[in-house]
Amino acid sequence: MIGFLGKLSINAAFLCSILAAVGYFLYSRKDNNQYFKVSNWLFGFQGLFLAVASGFLMYIILTHQFNFYYVYNYTSSDLQLKYLISAFWGGQEGSFMLWILVSTLLGFGLMKWTRKPFRGPVLFFLTLTQVFLLSMVVGLPIGDFTIGASPFRTLAEAMPNAPFLQSNPDFVPQDGKGLNDLLKSPWMMIHPPILFVGFAMMTIPYCFAMAALWKRKYNEWVGPALPWTLGANVALLTAIFLGGYWAYVTLSFGGYWAWDPVENASFVPWLLGTAGIHTMIIQRKSSTSQKASLLFAILAYVAIVYETFLTRSGVLSDSSVHSFVDLGLYNQLVLFMAVVTLVGLGLFFYRYKELPSQQKESKFLSREFMTFAGAMILFLIGLVIILGTSSPIIGRLFVDNPTPPEVSFYNEWTMPLAMIAAIFTVLGQYLFWKRQDAESLTNDLLWPVAIACVLTLASIILGNVRNIYYMFYLLTAWFTVVGNSVIMLRLIRKNPMLIGGVLSHIGFGVLLLGILASSAYNKNLLDQSMKNYNAAIERGEVTDEQGFLKTQKVNFLELKLNQPKIVDDKYKVTYKGYTLRNQERPGQQQYIIQFEPADGSGQQFTLKPKVYPMLSSSSMGNIQWSVSPDVRTGWLSDIYLYVSGSAYVERRNEQAKEQAKQRNQPVSSTQKDSLRKQKITLGKGQTVAVGSYDLTFNSYGEIQNKKLQDSTMVAVRANLEISPRGSDSSAPLSPIFSVYSKDGENWTYAPPVKIPGEKEASIQFSRVDPTDGDIELTIRGIDEKVEEEWVLLVAEEKPFISVVWLGTFLLMAGFSVSIFRHWGRERKKSA
């Protein structure tokens, strides 16, 4: 029933959006307010139906209705409430719905704030994009073909070939597959919604550009479009930052950026949007760059749709770690992309002849030229990234079955372009606020250049920079920071609201500094013996077990329990054991790695990386582990480490394999006898190591008589404590030993007690030595060999990551200041 209502609501929303689009189209043509009112109502109903459908979707998620494919596929009954809520956008269908919901809210804002003549066309194009987005989730069958994938389809509809459904079509699974463990993170709660706010907002400049072309008002549209574009920019930047931070601190991706297609998918629209912001500012100031502004506004949204296509059509499933699953939306996405691009560029070129063109060439040293050039560089960077991301498609020009480009492709192209952009920001800002000629500009720039040189030299010396290319890069970055700071100081005295631009540019310079430091000077923390080993590998002196030459260096840090190692002559690192905790995730281990300064002076600190079993993909015989790194953030450098392997994980894997093997074999009678057996003697208060356990004999204990035979002569209990070595968890064991007489003979009664967590192992209190009170224990099923407790870490020192974040925050702050300024001015205009 609820599935039917859900589908009905989405279909109703789809219908309303089509009707609203038609209504807005007529309103734009005929300028009759009646059309506007009716369309607004239809748009509102569309939003209402969609909200109802979202409510249903949330409801079936929260009530665990696993007969729905979406609920089965992305949730499970043990999921915490916050992750159940975020499962709403954890899948492809729900994330489309979230995108439309945000877009609808923005639509209400546009209704209220947009003036004629843009009002009708802007809302028409916004509604048109919603028609397409709704078509992705509508699930409307037409013949053999289904438009969109409904979040309300049942398991049977989604997987007609699944074996368990063929035998019983009404089968409802007990539990769902669960949310991917990597997504069980607080960042999952906020990162995707902000991203979709950015996607939805980036639609608006497109709508305004289309409205401008339609109504032939090529100048006035920039005023209202600019704050929306800035808003989209801040939302996307925030989402990118959150995604990067998430990847860095909890996903063990090893860094904040990896040029993954999904990362690029949000970065390229940001770049093009930012290019658009630059040309719009120029257009507003001096009525030039109209063509570029229109084009960038169109392309920024086209980029969003194109990257949506790439990540959601399955095209990238081979090359990206987190692309979505193909839901059969390929054709629809192609159509969406084609319409947005063709209508956008089509209208642009249709009107091209009458678009205002510049009367006279702007000089090289003019704010118009500099800003325009800056926008072009951002555009080129965007093009390079689009090209790289499109390798599965465009790569076919060169080879069959192309692989993704090497990461160096992105770095080699974006770095020089970013350097040129950096210089242009300073020149642009100096020209923006004052008319200058070459001579006055040189005079103005004298001091900033000098200071930048000094700072660059200092960085080169302090950072031991040897690469000439990096030196020049540093110079451009420092020049950006210093040059823009000088302008900012001047502007603050004039009017603090004007600093948006320079503040963003300072952020850009700071970001450049941080990126170089954190990526080029990232190093693995290794102890001396490992360094010597790596040196031997480099000399070609190491061969492995099979006699093959070892050529790859080792980047592990291996630590034995409580045996410190000195790494990089800087830290004394000790593995202090692990805690077994079940609160956050069942079966999670938290390792305690202590860092002390090697010379003994200064602060010590502890890092606690985690390892946990992936519930959604583990099986009885094979546990899949996932890691969560721990990061020590500092102003100068971060220490980042994760556990790559440990004795505990190794044991658990072996146990799982053993158990899987036993399940498949009939239990043979000889198996019990084949258990390893050992006897140990232990005095009161002593601890011994048994296999991978530590066993402590605490005290003797009382026995209640009921359990024993009537004729018992001697009965003692040993209070033992057993704990996996290195862990904080321990379990009490109290085996008993008793002697009783029966038929004139003495018998002993000493039942073995099971060791918790082990399937076969047991401890038996087999003898007591009356002379010294020592006890003898017979232990079965545990390896005699005392196992060492070790952990294998990947530890890295990443310098100046904090500077990357700082740069990002400055960028966000700068753009936000600009939003307030431009929005405030627009408000005054309409008042």
Place this chain on the structure above:
Amino acid sequence: MKPKLIIGIVAIVGFTSLLMYNFGNSISTYVNFEQASGMEGAHVVGTLDKSKDYGFSMKNKQLSFYMKDEDGNVRRVIYPKTKPNNFEEADKLVVIGKMENGVFYANEMLMKCPSKYNNNDGSQFQKASKSS
């Protein structure tokens, strides 16, 4: 034509061709072990040969295994990290690295994981370095 226009066109053509040339060089096609020799960053697709010994060696801190490429060549592969998740379960492996003296030294490894039900999730490659 105005000289500025000519310069502009030359710059655009130059930039684009350089970019495309570099792009063409930085991507490659999936190859087999035979073709991989002498290549930097060769991508080889294949399956794990479970009949031969494989595993992570604590002594050498490397994972070694034998992989059969799509043309049936079996070669030893060395990967300098711990054994990734779902290594044994993977339908296909993609190793990225270089061939030297008949041994493939992988710097990166991707795993294509089987889908549970034939009509369910399309399979996905997972980057090995991103899971322990």
